[in-house]
Amino acid sequence: PGLTNTLTAMAQARADSVPMLVISGVNRRASLGKGLGLLHELPDQARMVAALCPTERIEDPAEVGPALDRAFARLTSGRPGPVHIEVPTDVMPLPCPELAAPAVQAEVAMPPESTLTTALARLETARRVVILAGGGARRAGDAVQRLAEALDAPVVLTTNARGLMHGHPLAVPGSASLDAVRAVIAGADQVLALGTELGPTDYDMYVRGGFPDLSKMIRVDVCADQLKRHACAVAIQGDAAAVAAWFAARVRPRQAEGETRAASARAAARGELATLHPAMPRQLAMVEAIRDTLPGAIIVGDSTQPVYAANLFYDHDRAGGWFNAATGYGALGFGPGAAVGAAVAAPGVPVVCLIGDGGLQFSPGELRTAVDERLPISFVVWNNAGFREIAEAMSGAGVEVIGCTPSPLKMEPFAAACDLPFQSVAEEPAALAAALRMPQDGPRMIEVRVLT
Structure with a gap:
C-alpha cells in the first residue's frame, strides 16, 4: 500500500519533470505472481509501476550499487522523472557488500554545432523573435535574459518558468492560453521554444484551438521524445541553459520593439482575466x-x-x-x-x-x-x-x-x-x-x- 499510495505523487513528478527515486518492498521472491493471498500482494507490482516509470527489482545484494547507479543516471540525464526500485522482503535482511563510490554522471552533451549554426542563421534573419520558456529553462535565467536582450525578444513564461526575469520589461508572465499572449506569439516571425513541452494546460487550457502555427519554430529540449511531438524547423536536443548561452554569445543584437510588444501583452493579459x-x-x-x-x-x-x-x-x-x-x-x-x-x-x-x-x-x-x-x-x-x-x-x-x-x-x-x-x-x-x-x-x- 505504501507504493500504491505513492503512485499519484510519482505521476505528478513525471508530469512536472521532477527527479524522484522511490524504493519499495515487494513480497518474497518465491511468492511473486503466485496469488497466495499474502499481505500487500499485487498480481504484478513491477508491471504496474512500469506503466509510469523505469523500474527494476534487486534480487541479490550485489545488485544494490549498480541499481542505484542506473537509477541516478536516469534521474540526472534526459528529462527527469520518477525511478522505482523494489526489494523483495527475503532480500532485505541479507548482508550487503560495501558500496563503491557513486558512478560519475555524464553531463548533457552540447548539440552538434551544425544544428546550432542552422538555428542561429534563422535567428539572425528574424526581425520579431518571441521566446517561449518552459520548466526546462527555469535554471537558465541568466542565459535566457542575455539572449532575450540581444534579440529584443519578449519571453513568454509557462507556469513552471515563472520567476525567470522577474520585473524585466521583456518578460511576459502569462499563459499562452490567453488571447493577448497568443497575439504576441502570432506576431513573431521566429519562435524559439526553450524547455517547454507545449502542453495544453499552458497553451490551450480552455480547449479552444486556434493556437498560432509553430511549425517553423526552433525547439530546444533535453528529451528526444519531446522533440518528436510537434513539428518544428529546427529541433535541438540539449540543455536549455547551455544552448541559450551559446546563442547569446553569437547572435547579432538588434532593436525589435520587444519591450513594447511585451508590455502590450502583459497589460492585455492581465485585463483578460476579468473576462474569464x-x-x-x-x-x-x-x-x-x-x-x-x-x-x-x-x-x-x-x-x-x-x-x-x-x-x-x-x-x-x-x-x-x-x-x-x-x-x-x-x-x-x-x-x-x-x-x-x-x-x-x-x-x-x-x-x-x-x-x-x-x-x-x-x-x-x-x-x-x-x-x-x-x-x-x-x-x-x-x-x-x-x-x-x-x-x-x-x-x-x-x-x-x-x-x-x-x-x-x-x-x-x-x-x-x-x-x-x-x-x-x-x-x-x-x-x-x-x-x-x-x-x-x-x-x-x-x-x-x-x-x-
Whole structure:
C-alpha cells in the first residue's frame, strides 16, 4: 500500500519533470505472481509501476550499487522523472557488500554545432523573435535574459518558468492560453521554444484551438521524445541553459520593439482575466500580496482558484519558486507534501502552501509532519466552503451540480488539532499581508474567508 499510495505523487513528478527515486518492498521472491493471498500482494507490482516509470527489482545484494547507479543516471540525464526500485522482503535482511563510490554522471552533451549554426542563421534573419520558456529553462535565467536582450525578444513564461526575469520589461508572465499572449506569439516571425513541452494546460487550457502555427519554430529540449511531438524547423536536443548561452554569445543584437510588444501583452493579459471570471483579478491580488509581503518566498500551490488565476498571469520573484499541481497531473492535496519538501530543501526560505479547503482534506497528515519538523510553512487556506471551482465548471457545462457542497470544515478546531497557530482573515490583500507579517516559529495556518 505504501507504493500504491505513492503512485499519484510519482505521476505528478513525471508530469512536472521532477527527479524522484522511490524504493519499495515487494513480497518474497518465491511468492511473486503466485496469488497466495499474502499481505500487500499485487498480481504484478513491477508491471504496474512500469506503466509510469523505469523500474527494476534487486534480487541479490550485489545488485544494490549498480541499481542505484542506473537509477541516478536516469534521474540526472534526459528529462527527469520518477525511478522505482523494489526489494523483495527475503532480500532485505541479507548482508550487503560495501558500496563503491557513486558512478560519475555524464553531463548533457552540447548539440552538434551544425544544428546550432542552422538555428542561429534563422535567428539572425528574424526581425520579431518571441521566446517561449518552459520548466526546462527555469535554471537558465541568466542565459535566457542575455539572449532575450540581444534579440529584443519578449519571453513568454509557462507556469513552471515563472520567476525567470522577474520585473524585466521583456518578460511576459502569462499563459499562452490567453488571447493577448497568443497575439504576441502570432506576431513573431521566429519562435524559439526553450524547455517547454507545449502542453495544453499552458497553451490551450480552455480547449479552444486556434493556437498560432509553430511549425517553423526552433525547439530546444533535453528529451528526444519531446522533440518528436510537434513539428518544428529546427529541433535541438540539449540543455536549455547551455544552448541559450551559446546563442547569446553569437547572435547579432538588434532593436525589435520587444519591450513594447511585451508590455502590450502583459497589460492585455492581465485585463483578460476579468473576462474569464470576475473574481480572478481579486484572486490574483491575493497571490501578489503573498509575494510582496514575503519577497523571495517559495509558493507551492494546490489545485485551487487563486492558483488557477495566477497560472494565467502572475510574475513571481524567485526562479523555480512558483509551482503547483494544476498544470501537471493535477492531484488535489499536492500542496502540503510539496511544501514540506520545499521547506526541507531550502532552509531559511519562506514557504507558503496555497490550498483550498477541499484540497486540504486530502493530505492532513502532512500538516503534522510540518509541525513535527518545525518547518516555517504558512498554510494559506482558500476557504470557499466546498468545491466551488468544480461546481462552477458543472454549472457552466449545464450539468446538475452535485457533491460540491460538503459540510464545511471548521478551520480553527482543525488547526488546533494539528497544533498549528491559526488566524482567519477576509479576502483582502492587506488583511492577508498583515497575517503573513506576524512573527512565525514553525508552521501556521491562515484561513482566507472567500467572498461569495
